[in-house]
Amino acid sequence: MSENILSVRALRGSIAGQQVVEDVSFDVPSTGVTALLGRNGVGKTSTIKSILGLITRTGEVTFEGRRIDRMPTHKIVQLGIGYVPEDREIFSALTVAENLKLAERDAAPNREFIDELFPDLVQRAAQRAGTLSGGQQQMVSLARALLNTNKLLLVDEPTKGLAPRIVGEVANALETAARTVPILLVEQNLQVIRQLADRVVVLADGRVVFTGEADELLDDEDLITRLLGVHGDSAESSSAESSSAESSSAAAADSSTNEEVSV
Amino acid sequence: MSTIVLLLITGLGLGALYFLVASGLSLIYGLMGVLNFAHGSFLTLGAFIGWEVARRLSDGTWWTLGASMIAGAIIGAAFAAATEFFLIRPLYLRHIEQVLVTVGLALASVALFEGIWGTDPIYVVNPEWLGLTTEILGARIPNSRFLLIGCAALVLLAIVLFLKHTRYGLIIRAGVENRSMVTALGIDVRRAFTLVFAIGGAAAGLGGVLASVYYGYVSAHIGGSLLIFAFIVTVIGGLGSLAGAAVASVLVAVLQQFANYYLWGTGDLAVVLALAAVLLIRPQGLMGKSVR
Numbered sequence: 240m241s242e243n244i245l246s247v248r249a250l251r252g253s254i255a256g257q258q259v260v261e262d263v264s265f266d267v268p269s270t271g272v273t274a275l276l277g278r279n280g281v282g283k284t285s286t287i288k289s290i291l292g293l294i295t296r297t298g299e300v301t302f303e304g305r306r307i308d309r310m311p312t313h314k315i316v317q318l319g320i321g322y323v324p325e326d327r328e329i330f331s332a333l334t335v336a337e338n339l340k341l342a343e344r345d346a347a348p349n350r351e352f353i354d355e356l357f358p359d360l361v362q363r364a365a366q367r368a369g370t371l372s373g374g375q376q377q378m379v380s381l382a383r384a385l386l387n388t389n390k391l392l393l394v395d396e397p398t399k400g401l402a403p404r405i406v407g408e409v410a411n412a413l414e415t416a417a418r419t420v421p422i423l424l425v426e427q428n429l430q431v432i433r434q435l436a437d438r439v440v441v442l443a444d445g446r447v448v449f450t451g452e453a454d455e456l457l458d459d460e461d462l463i464t465r466l467l468g469v470h471g472d473s474a475e476s477s478s479a480e481s482s483s484a485e486s487s488s489a490a491a492a493d494s495s496t497n498e499e500v501s502v
Numbered sequence: 503m504s505t506i507v508l509l510l511i512t513g514l515g516l517g518a519l520y521f522l523v524a525s526g527l528s529l530i531y532g533l534m535g536v537l538n539f540a541h542g543s544f545l546t547l548g549a550f551i552g553w554e555v556a557r558r559l560s561d562g563t564w565w566t567l568g569a570s571m572i573a574g575a576i577i578g579a580a581f582a583a584a585t586e587f588f589l590i591r592p593l594y595l596r597h598i599e600q601v602l603v604t605v606g607l608a609l610a611s612v613a614l615f616e617g618i619w620g621t622d623p624i625y626v627v628n629p630e631w632l633g634l635t636t637e638i639l640g641a642r643i644p645n646s647r648f649l650l651i652g653c654a655a656l657v658l659l660a661i662v663l664f665l666k667h668t669r670y671g672l673i674i675r676a677g678v679e680n681r682s683m684v685t686a687l688g689i690d691v692r693r694a695f696t697l698v699f700a701i702g703g704a705a706a707g708l709g710g711v712l713a714s715v716y717y718g719y720v721s722a723h724i725g726g727s728l729l730i731f732a733f734i735v736t737v738i739g740g741l742g743s744l745a746g747a748a749v750a751s752v753l754v755a756v757l758q759q760f761a762n763y764y765l766w767g768t769g770d771l772a773v774v775l776a777l778a779a780v781l782l783i784r785p786q787g788l789m790g791k792s793v794r
Contacts, residue, residue: 293682316688328683330676341672344688383687 244269244391244421245290250298252282252289259285260296261445267391272413272422272435274453277442278468283425284325286442287393290423291315291322303390317344321384325395325425327376331369335360335379338368342383353382356412374405381409385416392422398431410434433457441466504640509763511638513756515647518654519716521751522709523725523732525661525744526582526702532678532742533691533698535597536590540604541706541732542725543611544582548574548707549720550619553626561627571653571711578707579700586699591692608726615722623719632715646715653712657705658748665744670697678742731758734773738780740790750788 245267252260260282267273275283289296292312300308307315316322330338339353339360354361357378363371368379377397384392394413398406410431413422417435426432432439432453439456441449449456449466456462523545530538552570559566585607593599632649635642665671673694677684684691706725713728714720735754739746754773761772780787 291686293686311690312682312685313688313690316686322686324683324686328680328686330679330683332679333672333676337672337676341676341684341689342687387688 242269243267244303245423246299246301247286247290248299248301250286250289250296250300252285252294252296254285254294259294259445260289263289263298263442263445263447265440265447265450267421267423268438269421271437272417272424273438273440274432274436275423275425275440275442276432276456276467281442282445283442284395285445287322287395287423287425290393291320319388319390321387321389321392321420323380323384323392323394323397325399327373327380329368329371329376329379329383331367333368334365335368335371336364338379339382339386342386344387348386349388350386353386356385356415357382374401374408377401377405377409378412381412385412389420392416392420394422395425396427397424398426398428406431429457429463505763507639508641508643509759510756511641511643511651512647513759514752515644515650515716515755516759517752517755518647518650519709519713519728520731520735520755521654521748522657522705522712523728524735524739524747524751525657526699526705527732527736528739528742528744528747529661529674529678529698530702531736533674533681534590534695536600536604537597538604538699538702539601539729540585540607540611541582541702542727542729543608543615544578544585544703544706544725545710545713545728546611546615546720546722546725547581548578548710549714549724550615550710551577551707552711553624553714553720556626562629564629567629567711567715571708574707574711575704576707578710579704582703582706583696583700585703586696590699591695594692608729612722612726619720619722621722623721625719626714628715628718650712650716653708654751657708658744661701661705661744664701670694674698731773734777738777738787740787742791743787743789746787746789 243266247266248264250260250263251258263282263286275286277283285294288294289298290300292308292310292315296308298308299306302315302318302320305318307318330341333341359375360378360382363375368376371379381397384394397409397413401409406428413424413435416422422435424435426435436453439449439451439453440447441456443466449462456466523541526544527538527541530536530541552574555573556566556570559569585604589603589607590600593603628646632646634645636645636648637643665675670693673684673689673691674697677691677694681691709728710725713724717724731754735750736747738754739748739750754776757776758769758773762769765772
């Protein structure tokens, strides 16, 4: 086991006085992908936001041995933490180029890497980001994070609502990124988790209920059912409920590739 | 025909004044969610400092007026930046308290201005040309309106260029849309807050000097009376929309002028009715984004 780049201890988070993260403790190793899993509403996104200071939190968060739980969000990110939020949160009134320009933290951002990874964005540089498809918006969101040299990536549901073909592209992009930077990934798509995750942390009721190697969970149908609330077998059928309108037709055409579950 | 031309151009002149106040209000609300009731104080201070500069130089020359406008803009920016830094920033995300502190500052500053400059209006001396009229299509337009329209157009152009072509402009445009995501990109959005306040304050301070040209006097209440209409303009245009503020400034002022002339001096009532209509039909304003 490699050294941990991020350690979370007794993390509690609240939004408008409502406790959304109860008492979460886990570590993220300095290599590979750690998947943060759990049923809908258990506090996965809130945990990510608590780490970044985007919501009110208490507890101890250590990044590279340094406490960051009292730092403002922009300082935390400047330490080298890239963030890909749930629902993309691109700036719809700005162009693609402006979205990327805004995200540049480094003096020499990885523009060539981004252009190679997402060639479509090069052609659409002058297009308003709000007019892009869901998949293209996700590319912008990922590109914003990958543009800089990060020490850790926090990626929140990057394949949510995307067509299966785009899900594959996003997963491949993350796989490429994971070769050089550790990732804490919130994801609902079991196939993507299988492809990317080395390690899993499962939340229930705002607390960690399982940590271990990814295979340990993914190879155990009973454990998946108990912790994530689905059978591996039923994953495909539940994907139709959770997929967006954009992905539903494509999912019907190629349901075998869409092992998304409502985690 | 000449009456319509007169009302249209004088309406544009008044709209220019509204825009100089509303542009800052709109940007501040759009980026920070702060309803700044002290914005009129930036304008009033700008007007008084402009007058102080004018009376110390040679009153009634273009150079003096130019110096007054620059001084008004600078003092407006400084007052606004200080307000943001010392009063608004400690109350970040506490919007009720922010409103209360700006209301308090507005009341206190009027009392302070009255203490320094008195309660009576102080009449200003402007370049002679501004007191004359120019005939356009049979209408005799007061020349001061052309100055107001020209200055407001330049301010609009400058703000647009700043927002479009500078790093901070980009941050402000993004911040208006999603402030927390801007911080999540590693950007200290608080600097943009101070900058937006300073820009708004500069426009208001300039507006103060131009308001003294428009009304012919300076008083401690000059900002407060314009602020009411600037708020109406901001809401009608859409909170956070600079283009909305520009369009609504003209619409509100022209409506006001026409209603005053053709509907027995009911300009203010017409503006309030227009506000009510917009809030009922399109609550997000003409060019604002609807709340999801």
